[in-house]
Each structure stands twice: as structure tokens, then as C-alpha cells.
Amino acid sequence: MSVLDTKNLSPRRLSFITALIISTANALLSLFLHQVWYIPIFVFAVTFGIIYYLYNYTLQRFIYRKIKIIYKFIYQTKATKKEEFFYDNILPQKSIDEVSEDVQRWAMQRKDEIDILKANEQFRKEFLMNLAHELRTPIFSVQGYVDTLLGGALEDEEVNRKFLNNAAKSIDRLVRLVDDLDEISKLEVGKIPMIQESFPIHELIKDLYEEFSLKAKEKDIQLSFKKGTERPLIVNADKQKIKQVLVNLIENALKYGNEHGNIVAGCYEMDDKHVYIEISDDGPGISEEHLPRIFERFYRADRSRSRAIGGTGLGLAIVKHVIEAHGQTVNVRSKPGVGSSFGFTLDRGDQ
Ligand SMILES: Nc1ncnc2c1ncn2[C@@H]1O[C@H](COP(=O)(O)OP(=O)(O)OP(=O)(O)O)[C@@H](O)[C@H]1O
Ligand SMILES: [Mg+2]
Incomplete structure (x- = not known):
């Protein structure tokens, strides 16, 4: 990567280029004013030194410190010794573009996690809806027959047994449903021990x-x-x-x-x-x-x-x-x- 590659500027390189441009301009100006060879060199060295140091310092302090906080936040865990080293030594070398890539990568990861959570949430909602629906049919049916029986059908020899039988069938269905659900949840949490045998x-x-x-x-x-x-x-x-x-x-x-x-x-x-x-x-x-x-x-x-x-x-x-x-x-x-x-x-x- 050449020094003048402007796409991936790290703070150090940016400071170097800025210092180089300003100190060269200063040196040329002093060459024009003094026309003695060592003054422009002296001016160049001093301006370069000061500007490079100031620029680098400001960038590190005000921009990269903030970025460091972002890194700490997106990786969430407390920094280990290795990571401290990374923050202090490697991070300042990273260009803003690289930092932005890191953040984008992090955002993508989060998006995937959120998608999974959303799918689970959808699954849970659908499950509850289905469950309510499945329970409603037999319960309403039992309620209907019991109400009719209490409303007078109990004394009617023609229908009372039939209605009770129908209610009992709905209750059987409810019991089966609950048994099946129970079975599935036990299997899901791995609660039922497996008894392996050859047969x-x-x-x-x-x-x-x-x-x-x-x-x-x-x-x-x-x-x-x-x-x-x-x-x-x-x-x-x-x-x-x-x-x-x-x-x-x-x-x-x-x-x-x-x-x-x-x-x-x-x-x-x-x-x-x-x-x-x-x-x-x-x-x-x-x-x-x-x-x-x-x-x-x-x-x-x-x-x-x-x-x-x-x-x-x-x-x-x-x-x-x-x-x-x-x-x-x-x-x-x-x-x-x-x-x-x-x-x-x-x-x-x-x-
Ligand atoms: N052999 C099959 N031929 C045609 N469709 C089938 C067959 N087996 C299952 N299905 C379809 O798959 C669906 C799900 O079957 P599943 O056994 O899970 O539920 P179910 O038979 O409706 O209820 P349950 O088994 O809980 O009494 C059925 O409702 C039916 O539409
Ligand atoms: Mg079936």
C-alpha cells in the first residue's frame, strides 16, 4: 500500500502525510525568504515533528479512544490481556474503513441472532394459537352437552345417554391431546430415559x-x-x-x-x-x-x-x-x- 493511498488511512499515515505537506510548504517558504540551505531543513524538521506529533496525538486521543469504546461495546466481554494489547497497539493502525467493516460484520451477526429470536417468537405464538384452537373444540362440545343436559335433556331418556356419551368422547379427546403434549415436552427436554434393548x-x-x-x-x-x-x-x-x-x-x-x-x-x-x-x-x-x-x-x-x-x-x-x-x-x-x-x-x- 503506497503512502498516498487515501482509501485506507491509518491515523499515523494521515499524520505523516499532513505533516509532510505542511512542513514541505513551510520549508519552501523559508527557502524563498532566507536562501540559506540549512534554515529550510531546520524549519522542515521542526514543523514536521510538531505537526506529526500533534496530529497523531489528536487523532488517537479524540477519535480512536471513542472507537476503542465502540470495540469494547460490540465485543461486550471484558478485555483480556491479549485484547488490551490489541486495543493499545493494533487498533490505532486500523483505518476508519477497516473499523467500519468490523462494525458492519458485527451488525450482520446481530441481525442473524435477531432473526433467529424472531423465528422462535413466531413459532411460540403459532404454537399457543394452535393449542388454544385445539383445546377449544372439545371443551365447547362438552360445555354444549352439559348445558343441554342441565337444561332439561337429563330427564329425556331418549337423548340423555347419547349426550353424555358424546361429552365423554370429547373429554377422551382432551385427555389424549394433553397426554400427547406432555409426551412431546418430556421428549423435548430429554426427560424420558431411553431404555435400549435388542429386539x-x-x-x-x-x-x-x-x-x-x-x-x-x-x-x-x-x-x-x-x-x-x-x-x-x-x-x-x-x-x-x-x-x-x-x-x-x-x-x-x-x-x-x-x-x-x-x-x-x-x-x-x-x-x-x-x-x-x-x-x-x-x-x-x-x-x-x-x-x-x-x-x-x-x-x-x-x-x-x-x-x-x-x-x-x-x-x-x-x-x-x-x-x-x-x-x-x-x-x-x-x-x-x-x-x-x-x-x-x-x-x-x-x-
Ligand atoms: N399415511 C398418510 N397418508 C396421508 N396423509 C397423512 C398420512 N399420515 C399423515 N398424514 C397427514 O399428516 C398430518 C399429520 O399427521 P399426524 O399423525 O401428525 O396428525 P393426525 O393424524 O392428524 O393427528 P394425531 O396423530 O395426533 O391423532 C395428518 O393430519 C394428515 O393430513
Ligand atoms: Mg396421526
Whole structure:
């Protein structure tokens, strides 16, 4: 960088240039007045010295001290020995442009932090709104039935049982919602201990197929295993939690699947360490716009339809939490009109 590069002037260089210009002008003037060779040199040396010192001193004192305060403020921490050295020795060499770059960099960092905070805030607001909304429906329904019963329907043998039954159903729904929320919050704070054990994943799915056989019959849905993946695979995981994951996935496939449809489970060896488990259906599928958000709490692809079926949109959020708590990943592939496949990885267990 040349001395006359005006873009990145440090206080020292600025003082040097100013002193050089003024003292040269002075020296020329005195050469013109005295015409003796040593006086202009003397004048040059003295003016240069004084001006350089004064300029440098003023700049350091009045401008760079302020900048030092800015640095201390933006880095917020108390200065260590190293930083003290930086403030006292390196900082004065920095040009105003470099300082401005530093401050801009700091401002960008802050902007990112603020963006994250804003996103969290938005998330929290949405969560509360959704929660209020989900609670309102069953509570209003209970309130409605109780009011009607108290208003005289209690004595009406024709409807009193039916109304009470409906109220009880809404209460069940509330209890389920609260249980699910409780489960998610516990998973989020990592409060539930993992009980890892080795077990055959096929057996677990088979047991669940048994449990769901009645429901499947109602819609004439076939529950089966993908051909060629029947080989028993042992996984190492928390059996109860994986059971819950599979319940949620099979329940969804049954709930949203078409009548006379198929649900197929597949268990694949991925590598020496991992197993991939997939539950597929040939139901209505999920359109692309909804896919990235499907694992969010309360998110439903088809609001009116899903709610009519009775879901709260927490099932997949629990699935994701459980799988991630195992240090594994979950994914979804789906195409409207073709079907959906939900898959997750697990560690292999001892044979
Ligand atoms: N197999 C599937 N086929 C089609 N859509 C599905 C399937 N599984 C999930 N979805 C869509 O994803 C949404 C979220 O599913 P999730 O299991 O999280 O909630 P839910 O089933 O509505 O309620 P919950 O499981 O809490 O009773 C569902 O509302 C539905 O729109
Ligand atoms: Mg569900």
C-alpha cells in the first residue's frame, strides 16, 4: 500500500502525510525568504515533528479512544490481556474503513441472532394459537352437552345417554391431546430415559398388525410385509417408544388410507450398523407443499378432513422426536394419488 493511498488511512499515515505537506510548504517558504540551505531543513524538521506529533496525538486521543469504546461495546466481554494489547497497539493502525467493516460484520451477526429470536417468537405464538384452537373444540362440545343436559335433556331418556356419551368422547379427546403434549415436552427436554434393548422389529410390527386387525377389517385394508424383507432383523432401541412410533404410523396409514387399500411394512439392512423401517400405504398421499411441514406439531395436510377423522396433528411430531432422541432420522416420501411411505433408521442390535 503506497503512502498516498487515501482509501485506507491509518491515523499515523494521515499524520505523516499532513505533516509532510505542511512542513514541505513551510520549508519552501523559508527557502524563498532566507536562501540559506540549512534554515529550510531546520524549519522542515521542526514543523514536521510538531505537526506529526500533534496530529497523531489528536487523532488517537479524540477519535480512536471513542472507537476503542465502540470495540469494547460490540465485543461486550471484558478485555483480556491479549485484547488490551490489541486495543493499545493494533487498533490505532486500523483505518476508519477497516473499523467500519468490523462494525458492519458485527451488525450482520446481530441481525442473524435477531432473526433467529424472531423465528422462535413466531413459532411460540403459532404454537399457543394452535393449542388454544385445539383445546377449544372439545371443551365447547362438552360445555354444549352439559348445558343441554342441565337444561332439561337429563330427564329425556331418549337423548340423555347419547349426550353424555358424546361429552365423554370429547373429554377422551382432551385427555389424549394433553397426554400427547406432555409426551412431546418430556421428549423435548430429554426427560424420558431411553431404555435400549435388542429386539426383533418384525415381531413388534406383527403384534401391532394383530392389534389393528379389526380396524383394518372395517376399511378392508390388507396389512402385510414387503416381499423379500421378511428376514428377521434385530434392532437396538427403546422398544416401547418404537412401538409408539409404529402405532402412530400404522394408525395414520389406516386413518387416511383408502378403503380396500394396502399397508406394507418393510425392514431393510442399510449397512453393518443400521436398519431402515418403512410403513407404506396406497392412500391419498400428501402434496408437495405440505411435505416439509408434516412433522410439525399440530400440522395437518388436509385440515378439515383430518380433523373430521379426529386427529390433532401431534402423531408425527412425536414420531420425529422419538426417532431423533435415538440419534436417528425419519423421512417421508409421498405422491398425491399414489400413496405415502414413512421410514426411519435404527441401530442394529445383537443377533
Ligand atoms: N399415511 C398418510 N397418508 C396421508 N396423509 C397423512 C398420512 N399420515 C399423515 N398424514 C397427514 O399428516 C398430518 C399429520 O399427521 P399426524 O399423525 O401428525 O396428525 P393426525 O393424524 O392428524 O393427528 P394425531 O396423530 O395426533 O391423532 C395428518 O393430519 C394428515 O393430513
Ligand atoms: Mg396421526
